[in-house]
Amino acid sequence: MTTTPRALNRSTLARQLLLDRATIDVGDAVRRVVALQAQQPGSPYVALWNRVTDFDPERLDEALAGFELVRSTLMRLTLHVVHAEDYRAFREGMEPTLRGSRLHDPRYKAAGFTAADADALLPRLLEYAGEARTGALMRECLEAARGGPVEAVVWRMIRQYAPLWHAPSGPPWSFGTAQSFVTASTLPVLADPDAAAAGLAVLLRRYLEGFGPASVPDMAQFTTAPRGRVREAVRLLEGDLVQSEGQGGTVLYDVPGAPLPDGETPAPPRLMAMWDSVLLAYADRGRMIPPEYRKHVIRVNGDTLPTLLVDGYVAGVWRPVEGGIEASAFHPLSARVWEELAGEAEALDTFLAARDPRVYGRYDHWWVKGLPTVETRVFTGR
Structure with missing residues (x-):
């Protein structure tokens, strides 16, 4: 088989x-x-x-x-x-x-x-x-x-x-x-x-x-x-x-x-945690991460960024920012997918707001250094 x-x-x-x-x-x-x-x-x-x-x-x-x-x-x-x-x-x-x-x-x-x-x-x-x-x-x-x-x-x-x-x-x-x-x-x-x-x-x-x-x-x-x-x-x-x-x-x-x-x-769609196991559990990272995105998601020091999963594969990254969840796509996404991501992001923003709205804030430098994103949207559930 x-x-x-x-x-x-x-x-x-x-x-x-x-x-x-x-x-x-x-x-x-x-x-x-x-x-x-x-x-x-x-x-x-x-x-x-x-x-x-x-x-x-x-x-x-x-x-x-x-x-x-x-x-x-x-x-x-x-x-x-x-x-x-x-x-x-x-x-x-x-x-x-x-x-x-x-x-x-x-x-x-x-x-x-x-x-x-x-x-x-x-x-x-x-x-x-x-x-x-x-x-x-x-x-x-x-x-x-x-x-x-x-x-x-x-x-x-x-x-x-x-x-x-x-x-x-x-x-x-x-x-x-x-x-x-x-x-x-x-x-x-x-x-x-x-x-x-x-x-x-x-x-x-x-x-x-x-x-x-x-x-x-x-x-x-x-x-x-x-x-x-x-x-x-x-x-x-x-x-x-x-x-x-x-x-x-x-x-x-x-x-x-x-x-x-x-x-x-x-x-x-899912908004995955930093270092989520599904991104690290295989020698063949292509099971979850398209090869062209791997170096953008798994950084040179091992930091593994919080990612967007679309159709089961990494399609971008997300981070908490002032005012909500910032979702950034590595390739164009359909209106339907953005709508589904919005629902997840708004729910996650509500979840984080009660604990630590800036949970991954210390890793913002990876965004400052630049990521190959084609579209970014911010969603809020508060």
């Missing part, structure tokens, strides 16, 4: 709750979409607004405050919100990547630290973080255990490696500027190849449920795990997976019975 590029696009939209908003609790929604990119604190809220019918941001506040959903460094070495029940397997699957990138970073080693030092320091640090502690207190604990000053880069590498959850620290998006941390309630097994292999297999199966069909390079892109590790994990799963052929003969893997909408299934 051959799967067309448009069918792959529609599969992603269906599994990511972007063809139709779902009447679903936020905890179940996060499990359905696997994980939410969360380095920008407002983005999980915007991501769920796009996916959940009548989304109530206070419900996400509650889920994060109660650690039903947790924020931690995971896939692609960035912050994600995942369900607490998924955290252990996901973290074990990411262990070799996190350990290699954090505890063997040249800056960490140049400061006089080794992986063995981190292993020795972690028990005391995790015990201390049995209740939420500020980053400053955690660094002091690390220095006391070390018996001397610890450079900022060392604390950064250890906190990103350690099985720590970010503790909510303030409005409007649960995580304010002052970071606090708490030890994961169920600790993952670290530095164990068997646990890592089993965890990666769980993570990749969940990835296929939420993003499939997908290739080995796609799975490696989503996790930042080496392709060799991904192939081994796929071999562990192979009896439970189905295969199809993608463009150019690419082998695609999937879970049996997962949604596979026809490529011509209608896709409503």
